[in-house]
Amino acid sequence: MYERSLRINGEPRQTNFQDRTSLAHAIREQGLTGTKVGCEQGVCGSCNVLINGDVARSCLTLAASCADRDDIITIEGIDGRLVDLVRDAMHQEHGLQCGFCTPGMVIAIWDLVGRGAAKDETSVREALASNLCRCTGYSGLVRAALRVAAELEAPSVVHSDSTDAAPEHQEGPTT
Amino acid sequence: MRPAQFTMCRARTVAEAFEAMAVDDAKVIAGGQSLVPMLNFRLARPSTLVDITGLSSLRGVQREGRGVRVGGLTTHAAIEDGAIGGAAGVLLSRMAASLAYRPIRNRGTVGGSLSHADNRAEWPLGMSAVGAQARLISASGSRAVNVADLQLGPFAADVRADELLESLWLPDRHDRVYGYSKISAKVGEFAEAMAVADLGRDAGDQFTCWIGAPASRVISLELPMPRCTADSGWLQEAARNIQAETDPLPAYELNLAAVAAGRAALDALARAGERPEELDREGERRDV
Numbered sequence: 360m361y362e363r364s365l366r367i368n369g370e371p372r373q374t375n376f377q378d379r380t381s382l383a384h385a386i387r388e389q390g391l392t393g394t395k396v397g398c399e400q401g402v403c404g405s406c407n408v409l410i411n412g413d414v415a416r417s418c419l420t421l422a423a424s425c426a427d428r429d430d431i432i433t434i435e436g437i438d439g440r441l442v443d444l445v446r447d448a449m450h451q452e453h454g455l456q457c458g459f460c461t462p463g464m465v466i467a468i469w470d471l472v473g474r475g476a477a478k479d480e481t482s483v484r485e486a487l488a489s490n491l492c493r494c495t496g497y498s499g500l501v502r503a504a505l506r507v508a509a510e511l512e513a514p515s516v517v518h519s520d521s522t523d524a525a526p527e528h529q530e531g532p533t534t
Numbered sequence: 535m536r537p538a539q540f541t542m543c544r545a546r547t548v549a550e551a552f553e554a555m556a557v558d559d560a561k562v563i564a565g566g567q568s569l570v571p572m573l574n575f576r577l578a579r580p581s582t583l584v585d586i587t588g589l590s591s592l593r594g595v596q597r598e599g600r601g602v603r604v605g606g607l608t609t610h611a612a613i614e615d616g617a618i619g620g621a622a623g624v625l626l627s628r629m630a631a632s633l634a635y636r637p638i639r640n641r642g643t644v645g646g647s648l649s650h651a652d653n654r655a656e657w658p659l660g661m662s663a664v665g666a667q668a669r670l671i672s673a674s675g676s677r678a679v680n681v682a683d684l685q686l687g688p689f690a691a692d693v694r695a696d697e698l699l700e701s702l703w704l705p706d707r708h709d710r711v712y713g714y715s716k717i718s719a720k721v722g723e724f725a726e727a728m729a730v731a732d733l734g735r736d737a738g739d740q741f742t743c744w745i746g747a748p749a750s751r752v753i754s755l756e757l758p759m760p761r762c763t764a765d766s767g768w769l770q771e772a773a774r775n776i777q778a779e780t781d782p783l784p785a786y787e788l789n790l791a792a793v794a795a796g797r798a799a800l801d802a803l804a805r806a807g808e809r810p811e812e813l814d815r816e817g818e819r820r821d822v
Contacts, residue, residue: 378542378583379573399535400571401638413611413640419570420641423542424563424585470636488721489635 363426367391368436378423382408385422386433393434393462397491404490407463408433414470434462437469444510445469448503456494464490468504477508537573544585548698552673554584555696562586562698564607564646567638592645592700601705604666606645606698610656614639622664622704625712625730629660635722645699648684651691654724656716658685659746662754663712663730664704671700678703685751709735713802715794727790731798737806743772743795748787749780759803760796769793 364371376385383406386394395405399418406418409432445468455461471477471486483504545551561580563569572578592607595617614630633656647657662682670677684692713731725747732742743757760768772792
């Protein structure tokens with residue numbers, strides 16, 4: 360175990376880890392616990408991060424392979440209009456319940472819509488086979504992905520959903 | 535679990551890689567998408583990992599003679615996105631798209647996959663079907679092996695412990711018509727049955743059928759063109775012919791193989807009119 364540098368969310372982080380430490384564990388040991396460890400074999404998707412801009416499984420990546428070289432972005436660090444649209448759509452379409460799969464899902468949907476692969480329900484469902492969700496049954500997630508794709512295609516100027524209203528303008532009791 | 539302890543060596547040159555690989559119990563890691571799960575389950579406990587992802591001579595896709603040379607570190611995602619042109623490239627792109635999931639395809643490499651030699655995976659089948667030839671390099675020289683001969687059995691490839699799969703050479707297949715079918719329990723999983731149909735230059739009465747899963751190594755055989763996939767007479771005859779070429783398989787698996795073969799043939803027929811764009815200018819190169 361010795362100190363090496365991992366570039367995470369634009370910042371170099373000096374950190375100790377063993378050669379066998381996965382990128383997922385190294386990220387979490389930095390306090391960035393949005394990235395989850397689920398299956399440790401690449402099938403559940405809860406560990407999704409971006410490595411040099413491409414979505415990858417941090418549980419199947421060794422931190423030692425990325426040290427002093429690769430640019431890693433986690434759910435905490437991903438920003439931009441597209442991910443804002445994904446987060447908004449996930450909220451509007453009820454694309455999460457317990458939230459465990461959500462960081463990985465946000466990154467997966469961001470990637471699939473960004474690549475132009477969200478063509479229709481079938482292609483979205485096939486692409487989201489990459490991420491396991493035990494709560495939602497996927498309907499909300501699929502709607503969210505298609506909603507973002509439609510928004511990119513034909514951006515709407517005004518959002519008409521009432522849930523967008525700022526708290527101070529809501530009427531009735533607040534809970 | 536966490537892997538058992540090992541020492542990581544990130545090779546900066548091919549010579550450095552060979553030196554590190556000479557250590558007892560060393561294992562090469564490229565994309566790691568097959569190896570790291572094995573490390574996490576402790577099915578593999580190498581003393582040393584030799585990370586070859588820094589070796590630029592194993593990257594890139596470029597024209598070479600009457601064909602294309604594909605670096606061993608080329609990712610499945612690059613192939614999915616069309617790095618290899620021509621009829622073979624279109625087939626391989628479709629096969630890549632069915633390989634696991636995009637995050638895995640962004641890291642996994644064609645050289646690593648062929649060296650790992652999972653008989654239920656895409657590349658042993660796909661690269662055999664397009665006539666690819668592997669170049670294996672070691673400190674003592676290099677040798678060429680047809681990918682169709684590379685796989686000896688499940689998880690056993692003709693790649694020695696001191697060798698790296700440096701690149702593949704794919705001959706031009708301008709006029710070939712290919713079809714593909716994969717049957718798996720869930721999208722992205724390893725295949726229960728997988729077939730490639732090669733119609734040659736044009737559809738005729740027969741086609742060349744390549745089968746990966748469920749066979750323990752890739753086989754090829756001539757089959758008559760099916761009329762439709764529900765033709766039980768055709769399926770039974772195809773299953774018999776497939777069994778003649780493979781080690782004994784359960785009837786259910788042979789039937790799946792026959793269904794995949796039939797679907798691949800009809801898929802090829804449906805594509806017979808397409809003429810994909812070629813990577814055919816001498817010296818043209820794509821860095822992937």
